[in-house]
Amino acid sequence: MIQIKEKSNMKWTTDKVATRQCTRCNKIKPLSSFDSDETKRSGFVGRCRKCDHEQREYTEKRNTHRQSDCLKKKGYHTREEAVTVAAKAITRSNSTLLRVYHCPHCGSWHLTKQQMIGHR
Numbered sequence: 001m002i003q004i005k006e007k008s009n010m011k012w013t014t015d016k017v018a019t020r021q022c023t024r025c026n027k028i029k030p031l032s033s034f035d036s037d038e039t040k041r042s043g044f045v046g047r048c049r050k051c052d053h054e055q056r057e058y059t060e061k062r063n064t065h066r067q068s069d070c071l072k073k074k075g076y077h078t079r080e081e082a083v084t085v086a087a088k089a090i091t092r093s094n095s096t097l098l099r100v101y102h103c104p105h106c107g108s109w110h111l112t113k114q115q116m117i118g119h120r
């Protein structure tokens with residue numbers, strides 16, 4: 001089924017336009033709207049350029065969001081530094097356990113609160 005609005009009153013006999021259905025927006029678009037991908041059997045990526053762009057922006061936004069989340073937390077350069085701060089914080093309040101973890105997003109060490117369960 002090939003239907004493109006602006007070409008609906010044209011005959012399809014002469015100019016055959018190779019089309020493809022986008023896996024994301026499900027619109028049928030000419031192959032020029034798709035990036036080629038040699039690893040795919042069809043030779044083209046499943047998403048049209050527009051969707052690919054939107055998807056990329058979405059992922060970038062999510063990454064930026066994660067990073068800003070990192071900025072809110074204090075990052076320590078070394079594990080020792082983070083552990084020292086965590087140890088001090090733990091002695092101040094014995095209801096909270098601080099866990100030290102290495103952040104893959106900003107490459108520094110963060111502290112995360114871990115509420116002790118069933119310990120009163």
Ligand SMILES: [Zn+2]
Pocket residue numbers: 022023024025026027047048049050051052
């Ligand atoms: Zn699309």
Ligand SMILES: [Zn+2]
Pocket residue numbers: 070071075103104105106107108110
């Ligand atoms: Zn981080």
